[in-house]
Amino acid sequence: MGERLSISFEGAARTVTGSRHRLRFGTRSWLFDCGLYQGHRDEAERVNRTFRFDPASLTGVVVSHAHLDHTGNLPSVVSRGYRGDIHATPATADLARVMLPDSAFLMQRDVEHVNRHARGRPPRVPLYTTAAVEETLARMAKHDYHEPWPLDDRVSVTYYDAGHILGSALTTFEFKSGARGFRLGMSGDLGRPARRILRDPEVHPGVDALVMESTYGDRLHSEAVATERELAEIVTRTAARGGRLLVPAFAVGRTQELVASLHALIERGAAPDLPIFVDSPLAREATGVFRMHSECFDDETRQAFEAENGAPFGFRRLRYVGSADESRALNDRAGPCIIISASGMCEGGRILHHLRHGLGDARNTVLFVGFQGEGTLGRRLKEGATTVNILGEAVMRRAEVAALDGYSAHADRRELLDWAGSLKPRPRTVFLVHGEPGPMEVLASALRERLGVTVHTPSLGQEFELWN
Ligand SMILES: [Zn+2]
Structure with a gap:
């Protein structure tokens, strides 16, 4: 024994x-x-x-x-x-x-x-x-x-x-x-x-x-290739309307993966070349950790990272938003863009003011890329709510709502x-x-x-x- x-x-x-x-x-x-x-x-x-x-x-x-x-x-x-x-x-x-x-x-x-x-x-x-x-x-x-x-x-x-x-x-x-x-x-x-x-x-x-x-x-999840094709379509039709794409995303992992997808799609001309704003202090810090650990990347990412000076986490069309003032200033920005912000289920964080500002505009799209827990604002929007309460204010939704399950x-x-x-x-x-x-x-x-x-x-x- x-x-x-x-x-x-x-x-x-x-x-x-x-x-x-x-x-x-x-x-x-x-x-x-x-x-x-x-x-x-x-x-x-x-x-x-x-x-x-x-x-x-x-x-x-x-x-x-x-x-x-x-x-x-x-x-x-x-x-x-x-x-x-x-x-x-x-x-x-x-x-x-x-x-x-x-x-x-x-x-x-x-x-x-x-x-x-x-x-x-x-x-x-x-x-x-x-x-x-x-x-x-x-x-x-x-x-x-x-x-x-x-x-x-x-x-x-x-x-x-x-x-x-x-x-x-x-x-x-x-x-x-x-x-x-x-x-x-x-x-x-x-x-x-x-x-x-x-x-x-x-x-x-x-x-x-x-x-x-x-x-x-x-x-079963969607295949990676099909997911990116769908992402390209969502970006393309939002840009054609002159709208902005608002993506509530978890700061660690999901945000970086999405940025890498957008970088690849734009590079090969499959999606329009829009400015991308990552508006989450935690996402910015987490991305810093990603940059320190290229030993964890697959070959394709490591080659791009080395050849293009930090891409896909820092390329010319990507901005990491710092202060809360800078974040609010995005509301006044004209023209189509992509804003990725936390929290992923819209339960807090800067995504809330982007939604309050952008949800009423039919040119915009809100894109969900992660699981939305029961009782969250994200879940209500994903299920098609037309009026939601954000930061104590009733907001009418006219923006398109889309969801991709392939980023799991x-x-x-x-x-x-x-x-x-x-x-x-x-x-x-x-x-x-x-x-x-x-x-x-x-x-x-x-x-x-x-x-x-x-x-x-x-x-x-x-x-x-x-x-x-
Ligand atoms: Zn986990």
């Missing part, structure tokens, strides 16, 4: 947010990802503040990528006494430098807003402070893709490219007990092949068990199945996480049928023995 290896699912269990999994091997334990649970305020508060184990007792923390639903609750672990390293790829650690302070800032602002309307309720405090973020960032240890590093004297870890966002990783853990070994693969969020900027997802080398995401386990950073059903099918040898057991129950069950059945593997869909807190 060796030491017992187990995994417990502490987050993103039958849901798509708040990724958090705990590995235990003998007397030691590690946390894999520690994301924010994003949802209604009170529920999110409760989930994000609850740990079913003492974070101070962890031997280590390993993260897959920088999205906040995978890293956004790391400062809570540190503020509860964790004093070890937080392992990440170099690009993930650098993106966290931009994203975690922004997260702390937004929490502080939200708490101030809630407390102003508290009416006698006890004041809230933010989940964590900027000081906790600073300490979290100081604990980051960077590891390149493909280079195994020792997590412990009997555990080694290797990152492979997940092709999801800059720096995103597939993580392989190798546990040793005497002459025997056990390999566990964690997909993190899995990207898609043939996208701009990033390389295609790699696959884990042979693993005994696999933990895999299932966000789009029941859906998550593999779709076919891509998930192809990817899992290419693992050699096949894992004996697959655990599905990071999905709503519906898509997860559809994917689970398909995996059982096609690969003949045992598939579990763990519930929150469920623990499985992997090896002993």
Whole structure:
């Protein structure tokens, strides 16, 4: 008998947010990802503040990528006494430098807003402070893709490219007990092949068990080429009307990918040569991190980046808007243009004043390129609302509304199945996480049928023995 290896699912269990999994091997334990649970305020508060184990007792923390639903609750672990390293790829650690302070800032602002309307309720405090973020960032240890590093004297870890966002990783853990070994693969969020900027997802080398995401386990996305063709058509018809194209987009990943697409389309004459404004301070900072990490680019992007002095992130028709005054000044600008701004679901940020100003003009187009959560302004617009409330003002919509689903950073059903099918040898057991129950069950059945593997869909807190 060796030491017992187990995994417990502490987050993103039958849901798509708040990724958090705990590995235990003998007397030691590690946390894999520690994301924010994003949802209604009170529920999110409760989930994000609850740990079913003492974070101070962890031997280590390993993260897959920088999205906040995978890293956004790391400062809570540190503020509860964790004093070890937080392992990440170099690009993930650098993106966290931009994203975690922004997260702390937004929490502080939200708490101030809630407390102003508290009416006698006890004041809230933010989940964590900027000081906790600073300490979290100081604990980051960077590891390149493909280079195994020792997590412990009997555990080694290797990152492979997940092709999801800059720096995103597939993580392989190798546990040793005497002459025997056990390999566990964690997909993190899995990207898609043939996208701009990033390389295609790699696959884990042979693993005994696999933990895999299932966000789009029941859906197919449009092909990349078809998506860009549609984007070109939207830009062309908006320009022909003399209008502006307003794109609410997530600042990290989606904005850069869209800019790369527009650059390519304009360069080959498939779309009119319009000025493009990226109006989001976070997007500007995140793009700075992209520029530092050309090692993560696919060949085409790296060649363009080197040959054209920073293109596709800084070409002559692209402007990064700095101050709020500069942002407002865009309202007075004449002629067609493209404005990409956050937040992606129109729940805050500078996109709101662009919408308030531009939604009433039938020449304009609002283009959605990401998922729009229930109850958000983005969702109402995408579903065809003709009057919406923006910053306390009722606004009539006359602008065209368009949507592209091909910019998703998550593999779709076919891509998930192809990817899992290419693992050699096949894992004996697959655990599905990071999905709503519906898509997860559809994917689970398909995996059982096609690969003949045992598939579990763990519930929150469920623990499985992997090896002993
Ligand atoms: Zn992600």
